[in-house]
Amino acid sequence: MSTLGRPEGEYRSAQHEGTAMSTMPLTSPLIEMRDIHKAFHGVRAVEGVSLSVHPGEVVALLGHNGAGKSTLMKLLAGAFSIDSGEIKVAGEPVRLESPADSQRLGIETIYQTLALADNLDAVANLFLGRELRTRWGTLDDYAMEKAAREVFHRLNPNFKNIRVPVRSLSGGQRQVVAISRALYFNARALIMDEPCAALGPEETRMVHELVRTLKASGVGIFLITHDMPDVFGLSDRLSVMKNGKTVGTYRTADVTEDEVLGMIIGGRPLQRLAPL
Numbered sequence: 001m002s003t004l005g006r007p008e009g010e011y012r013s014a015q016h017e018g019t020a021m022s023t024m025p026l027t028s029p030l031i032e033m034r035d036i037h038k039a040f041h042g043v044r045a046v047e048g049v050s051l052s053v054h055p056g057e058v059v060a061l062l063g064h065n066g067a068g069k070s071t072l073m074k075l076l077a078g079a080f081s082i083d084s085g086e087i088k089v090a091g092e093p094v095r096l097e098s099p100a101d102s103q104r105l106g107i108e109t110i111y112q113t114l115a116l117a118d119n120l121d122a123v124a125n126l127f128l129g130r131e132l133r134t135r136w137g138t139l140d141d142y143a144m145e146k147a148a149r150e151v152f153h154r155l156n157p158n159f160k161n162i163r164v165p166v167r168s169l170s171g172g173q174r175q176v177v178a179i180s181r182a183l184y185f186n187a188r189a190l191i192m193d194e195p196c197a198a199l200g201p202e203e204t205r206m207v208h209e210l211v212r213t214l215k216a217s218g219v220g221i222f223l224i225t226h227d228m229p230d231v232f233g234l235s236d237r238l239s240v241m242k243n244g245k246t247v248g249t250y251r252t253a254d255v256t257e258d259e260v261l262g263m264i265i266g267g268r269p270l271q272r273l274a275p276l
Contacts (some may be wrong), residue, residue: 004237028091030055030220031107032077032234036050038075045071047244049085053189053220058211060223060235062264068244069224073191076222077103077109087220090188106188110178112197122159122177123148125166126184151180155210172203179210189220196230208233228257233255237276248275 029052038046046068053059061069074080076087078096087094091104095099096102102109116125126148132140143163152159166174175195182190195206195211211234214221223235231238232252239249240263248269259270269275 005221022056027054029053029069029088030057030090031222032086032088032091033221034086034088036072036087037077037083038071038080041085044244045115049244049246051222051239051246051249053222053248055188055218055220056215057237058215058221058223058235060231060238061241062225062238062260063241063247064264066243067241069241070096070193071244072241073109073193073222073224076102076107077191094125103185106186107191108182108187108189110175110182110193110195113192116166116174116177120151121164121168122162122169122173125132125177128181130185136223147184148180151184152176155183155213156181156206167232170203171199172206173209173212175199175203179214183214183219187219189195190214190224191222191224193224194226195223196225196227204229228260231260232257240264246275250276 034050034054036046037044037049049068049072051059051061051072061073071080073082074084076096078099078101081097085097089107094101094105096105096107099109117128120128123145125157127144132143134140134149148162152162156173159176161169161171161173166177169177179190192211196208199207207229209220211223223230226233235252237249238252238255238260240260241246242264247263247267250270250273254273257269263269
């Protein structure tokens, strides 16, 4: 098993751990969304959007509230079905009609709310709905705690209080639990929705380190965020949306913060640089 719970060699590692890649990845896309359309009661929420992520790559998705970025990611997560377009996973066309479909393909989502059961401890949350059982059909508490301690330790060796209700954990520790749940169940691609929202500087640093660990293990990450330090500190590419359409997709190293803010506000691609 790899250090994050997957078989060794299953995914290619990022070229440089913890740093954005200066060139486009040489691997084929892990996830590819082509010409995606989605409307609700005649209102076009996503219109002709194409987006991809490679193994070990972070792609930031930006835009004002209502830009369509969360809807696009919910289509990938299986919460909604696409009206038209194509989604490929590892080069193969797929139909995602439920969250279970996405999870079976290794696509996991960490929502801003983290979707944790506050009254349960970290171990119970890790296996919630997918508990390990003994040969007699009873809950295998020993096996679950052992596995939980291993995956928590690999993400954050200082995380020890795994048997207290998660409501008493810090924001950074709660992120560890949510990310560990995705990784333990063999996430190939991860959708992260505002992972550093409402976190302090130290907890934000912890989450950034977690994301870099995921990159190094070859997980492809879609990062929904409004936070420019997240964008420029973590992402390899960024894509800006407005009114359900893509404004432009660029290598993060090729653009400035002011240019990104200009695209978000004005809804126009850059003049000096062609979109990818």
